[in-house]
Amino acid sequence: MKNIWNFFKGTLTLTARGSTAYYCWVGALLLFMAVGAIAYVVQLKEGLIVTNMRDQVSWGFYISNFTFLVGVAAAAVLLVIPAYVYNWKPIKEIAILGELLAVSAIIMCLLFVTVDIGRPDRFWHLIPFVGLLNFPQSLLAWDVVVLNVYLILNLTIAVYYLYNLYYKREPNKKFTTPLLLFSIPAAISIHTVTAFLYNGLGARPFWNASILAPRFLASAFCSGPAFMILVFLLVRKYTRFQIKDEAVQKIAELIAYAMFINLFLLGAEIFKEYYTGSVHLAPMKYLLQGLHGHSALVPWIWTAMIFNFVAFLIFLIPETRRNNTTLIIGCVLIFVGVYIEKGMGLVLPGFIPDVLHEIYEYVPTGIEMLLALGIWATGLFVFTMLLRVAIPILNGDFHVADDGVGSYIGDQMFFIKKGSKEAPQEKQSLSMVSAED
Amino acid sequence: MSCKSGCDKHVLQKSRRKVLKGLAAGVAALALPAPNASASIWDAFFQEHFRELDKEGLQKVIARLEEQYSKEYGKQVNVKATPPIEGVRFGYGLDLSRCVGCRRCVYGCVQENNQSRSPQIHWIKVLQLEKEKGVYLDVAEHYYNPSEVPEKGHFYMPVQCQQCENPPCTKVCPVQATWPEKDGIVVVDYNWCIGCRYCMAACPYGARHFNWTKASLPAEEMNPDTHYLGNRPRPSGVVEKCTFCIQRTREKPGRYPACEEVCPVGARKFGNLLDPKSEMRYLIENKRVFLFKEDLNTQPKFFYFY
Numbered sequence: 001m002k003n004i005w006n007f008f009k010g011t012l013t014l015t016a017r018g019s020t021a022y023y024c025w026v027g028a029l030l031l032f033m034a035v036g037a038i039a040y041v042v043q044l045k046e047g048l049i050v051t052n053m054r055d056q057v058s059w060g061f062y063i064s065n066f067t068f069l070v071g072v073a074a075a076a077v078l079l080v081i082p083a084y085v086y087n088w089k090p091i092k093e094i095a096i097l098g099e100l101l102a103v104s105a106i107i108m109c110l111l112f113v114t115v116d117i118g119r120p121d122r123f124w125h126l127i128p129f130v131g132l133l134n135f136p137q138s139l140l141a142w143d144v145v146v147l148n149v150y151l152i153l154n155l156t157i158a159v160y161y162l163y164n165l166y167y168k169r170e171p172n173k174k175f176t177t178p179l180l181l182f183s184i185p186a187a188i189s190i191h192t193v194t195a196f197l198y199n200g201l202g203a204r205p206f207w208n209a210s211i212l213a214p215r216f217l218a219s220a221f222c223s224g225p226a227f228m229i230l231v232f233l234l235v236r237k238y239t240r241f242q243i244k245d246e247a248v249q250k251i252a253e254l255i256a257y258a259m260f261i262n263l264f265l266l267g268a269e270i271f272k273e274y275y276t277g278s279v280h281l282a283p284m285k286y287l288l289q290g291l292h293g294h295s296a297l298v299p300w301i302w303t304a305m306i307f308n309f310v311a312f313l314i315f316l317i318p319e320t321r322r323n324n325t326t327l328i329i330g331c332v333l334i335f336v337g338v339y340i341e342k343g344m345g346l347v348l349p350g351f352i353p354d355v356l357h358e359i360y361e362y363v364p365t366g367i368e369m370l371l372a373l374g375i376w377a378t379g380l381f382v383f384t385m386l387l388r389v390a391i392p393i394l395n396g397d398f399h400v401a402d403d404g405v406g407s408y409i410g411d412q413m414f415f416i417k418k419g420s421k422e423a424p425q426e427k428q429s430l431s432m433v434s435a436e437d
Numbered sequence: 438m439s440c441k442s443g444c445d446k447h448v449l450q451k452s453r454r455k456v457l458k459g460l461a462a463g464v465a466a467l468a469l470p471a472p473n474a475s476a477s478i479w480d481a482f483f484q485e486h487f488r489e490l491d492k493e494g495l496q497k498v499i500a501r502l503e504e505q506y507s508k509e510y511g512k513q514v515n516v517k518a519t520p521p522i523e524g525v526r527f528g529y530g531l532d533l534s535r536c537v538g539c540r541r542c543v544y545g546c547v548q549e550n551n552q553s554r555s556p557q558i559h560w561i562k563v564l565q566l567e568k569e570k571g572v573y574l575d576v577a578e579h580y581y582n583p584s585e586v587p588e589k590g591h592f593y594m595p596v597q598c599q600q601c602e603n604p605p606c607t608k609v610c611p612v613q614a615t616w617p618e619k620d621g622i623v624v625v626d627y628n629w630c631i632g633c634r635y636c637m638a639a640c641p642y643g644a645r646h647f648n649w650t651k652a653s654l655p656a657e658e659m660n661p662d663t664h665y666l667g668n669r670p671r672p673s674g675v676v677e678k679c680t681f682c683i684q685r686t687r688e689k690p691g692r693y694p695a696c697e698e699v700c701p702v703g704a705r706k707f708g709n710l711l712d713p714k715s716e717m718r719y720l721i722e723n724k725r726v727f728l729f730k731e732d733l734n735t736q737p738k739f740f741y742f743y
Contacts, residue, residue: 047650047673048632049556055646058637118632118647118674121482125612125631132486132613132629140611140635202605202733203641279575355643356564356596357574 006400007166010407011389014398018388019413021238029381036374039367040115048118050367056360057351059116061368064343065375066112068223070194071216071342073105073150075224077187078254084180090247096161096394097235098228099154100386102187105224106151108379115371139197146193150186153179158386162393167400191216204350205280206287209272215265216342221258222308223338225251226331233328238415241391252327255334256315263312282357283349291353296361301345307337388414477501486613487626487665498628499665506663506670510656518665519687521620526738527681528621528717529694530706531595533727533743538563538586538593542696542705546597549682549695550668551660553652560679561597561696562643568592572727597696598623598644598679599729599737606636606645615676621710621738622681624666630675637676641730645678681707710738 018026043050053060079098083091114120125131126144135141157179164171195213202208229251236243273284285291290298314320314330321327353359364372392398397410484498499516506514543561552558565578568590577594587593604623607615614630617623637645651673663669664684671677682694686707692698697705708717717740724742 047648049650051649054649055637055643058634058647113633116633118634118676119630119672122612122629122631125486125614125629132489134611134613138609138611138635140609140633144611197635198638201609201639203639282575350638353575355641356562356579357577358579358643 003167004163006405006407007163010166010398010400010409013407014392014409015385015388017409017412017414019415021415022388022413025415026381026384029377029384032377033374033381036371036377039370039374043115043367043371044120050365052362052365052368054360054362056354056358057348057362059347059351060362061344061364061372062112062116064347065372066109066116067194067346068339068343069105069109069112069379070147070191071220071338072224072227073102073109074187074191074217074220075228076102076154077184078221078225078251079228080180080183080187082250084177085184088250090244091250093394094232094243094247096158096390097231097387099158099183100390101224101228101231101383102154103151103158104379104383104386106147106154106190107382108375109147110151111375111378112372115375139193139200142193143190143197146186146190150183150190153183153186157183158390162390165393166398188217191220198346198350201350203355204283206283206349207346209269211265211269215262215269218258218262218265219338219342222255222262222311222334223342225255225258226311226334226338229255230328230331230335233324235387235391238417239391240395240397240411240416248327249321252315252321252330255330256312256321259308259312259315259334263308282353286352286359287345287349292359294352294359294361296363297345297348297352300340304337304340304345307333308341311337477505481628484628486629488616502665502669506661509670510654510659510661512656512659512661514659514661514663514669516663516665516669517684519683521618521622522687522689522691524709524711526621526710527600527686528708528710528721528738528740529600529681529697530708530717530720530740530742532704532706532724533592533594533741535702535704536563536593536595537702537704538565538581538588538591539701541699541701542595545695545699546679548658549660549685550680551652551654551663551670552677553648553654553671554658555653556649558646558648558652558677560644560646560677561595564594564596565591566594572729594741595696596642596644596729597739599642599735599739600679600681602736602738603734605639605641605733605735609635609639611635618666620687622666622683623678624680624683625676625678626666627669627671627675627677632674632676634676641733641735645676647676648673 051060051062076098079091079095082088083095114123117123126133126141128135128145133141133144135145157176161171161176192213195216198204198207199210199212200208229248232243232248235241270284270288273281282291286294287297287301289295311330311333314326314333320330348362352361389398391414392409392411395411399408400406401408480497480501485494487495490498495518499518502516503514506516540563543559543563546552546560547554547558550560552560562579564574565581565588566572566574567576570576572594581588600617600621600623602617602621604617607617607623611633612629612631615623615625615636632647634647637647648671652671654670659670660668662684664680664687667680667683682692682696685692686694693707694705697707706716706720708715710717712718720742721740727741727743728737729739729741
């Protein structure tokens with residue numbers, strides 16, 4: 001117990017230290033979080049009327065973000081599989097970063113659902129045995145269960161692993177390996193269940209296609225790893241952590257396969273709707289061409305399609321995949337492309353036209369965007385804090401001090417400019433921190 | 438949803454919830470300076486699901502709500518919890534050839550059922566369709582506003598909750614806040630709904646409506662004869678829907694739903710589907726019947742005649 005407390009105290013000390021760049025970054029995130037919190041207070045006071053959602057389009061920007069982020073969270077599995085199933089070392093070293101991203105993404109998912117519901121004060125109705133969770137009938141009940149299981153699972157693995165490294169112990173494989181293996185189906189399940197949540201509604205032909213869950217997974221395996229690559233490149237450049245090129249390359253290769261499947265499935269869906277030409281074509285037409293003069297989503301979806309296709313080519317051609325500049329461009333294109341396609345591009349056509357074929361064009365309000373910004377800032381804040389602790393531990397720069405009580409903090413800066421060799425003054429800044437700090 | 442497997446579970450959950458409630462009440466008593474002043478707030482917060490309330494619990498809840506509404510609207514408000522009548526399953530009929538699209542049913546419903554006046558919530562929507570194309574929703578006009586109805590070449594199709602036998606909306610609710618009653622009416626417990634709006638996504642008829650903000654309901658227009666599962670004032674952030682005027686139709690003697698009563702051309706019919714001698718049964722057996730979105734297998738108890 002005491003060890004846990006000392007570890008916790010050490011992490012607090014550690015996260016409070018860093019370079020000016022680190023402080024600026026964290027400060028900016030905290031500022032955006034505060035803005036988001038204010039927006040939420042306004043929404044709580046006035047009701048969801050401060051959003052542009054109405055009876056015709058009853059889910060909007062919040063649920064779009066939620067759907068996209070479930071995919072990002074699920075994508076951690078793309079690191080776990082090569083690392084632990086195939087025991088591939090270069091990725092094994094960084095798989096834990098994927099789990100931390102999953103934790104951060106799930107926290108954002110839960111926040112997005114919370115701000116979307118009309119009565120957050122009644123959240124306890126969802127708690128099994130305390131409230132009345134409609135399990136197994138409601139897919140939303142399934143989602144509540146799998147998302148929380150996945151969060152706890154990843155948090156347990158990561159914290160257990162880091163905690164042991166901190167105390168210079170070898171993590172017990174008999175404990176971690178089964179959990180890691182279980183995290184693979186768990187990751188697939190969170191995204192499958194989220195897809196089924198839409199998929200099972202006969203009232204919404206745009207979602208009522210069996211291709212939806214496979215498409216969800218394919219696009220998730222693009223966006224999540226793309227974000228991971230960006231994080232790896234940043235971490236490699238601005239912290240002391242080393243990440244091998246072959247690991248990044250392997251992930252980029254996997255993204256190329258996933259994007260191919262994603263584009264193929266999309267094509268299959270477009271063919272089916274257009275060739276059949278039934279009344280169920282309307283939402284697809286609204287998305288791609290506009291319907292009865294309403295075309296708010298059209299420029300967005302075509303931007304997404306072009307982004308995804310260009311990124312696919314970048315990741316497919318070995319030269320551009322290996323070039324850092326084009327690799328970064330590809331990752332950004334994929335992240336933005338999938339964000340549009342799996343976010344608003346998926347949710348809104350379910351409601352436009354609505355079940356009685358009324359067209360209500362939805363654009364999020366300022367409050368919705370500020371609140372979403374606040375949640376993204378919260379997620380990035382959580383991720384930054386997790387990395388601030390995890391990276392020094394993995395580097396051996398943060399561990400228990402020789403007295404067995406205090407912490408040794410070897411990395412005072414976290415964000416550094418690496419270009420000009422290892423700065424010598426950093427070595428001097430190594431210091432011992434007593435537990436009393 | 439049936440009670441076949443669920444009842445024992447509910448009892449268990451109930452006792453567990455009481456433990457939680459006790460704990461929280463204890464914490465609250467410690468933390469709050471005036472526990473008396475906030476008692477009703479805590480009662481509301483911890484109120485159980487309608488179907489889990491015992492007789493005494495239900496009476497307490499109703500007394501609390503009646504007091505709250507009476508105070509808010511400055512008149513004696515009655516909240517009933519009349520149960521379904523044995524041997525009754527309600528059905529509704531609408532004669533498309535008679536409807537003239539006057540929307541009296543829409544506003545009659547708003548008055549009877551205490552819907553929000555601003556923003557306006559309508560449980561009934563009347564679609565203006567083209568006679569040439571039939572029930573082709575792509576050309577439906579939702580906000581038609583000519584000086585006189587009916588307009589040439591058009592017919593009118595009112596849409597409201599179809600009280601499905603196989604309701605997609607109740608299935609998806611994550612907290613069982615909505616369910617079909619024994620008399621076939623699909624109801625919502627406004628004090629249990631968490632406002633996730635999944636049911637609105639699932640309903641093929643656009644019959645569910647959300648309180649995007651606190652409903653505005655002028656006290657002088659408020660109908661004080663209410664039912665817990667029906668037309669009592671709704672809080673912000675919950676879903677509501679047509680209940681076949683549960684506060685009228687379940688009474689003995691029963692009254693027709695407000696929309697049926699107000700219809701000037703007799704296009705609306707209502708009755709007990711289980712009674713072989715009812716008007717509804719006669720119409721179903723002798724008229725041409727059209728079920729809206731029949732292919733979705735929702736099995737509406739709302740029958741269109743043409």
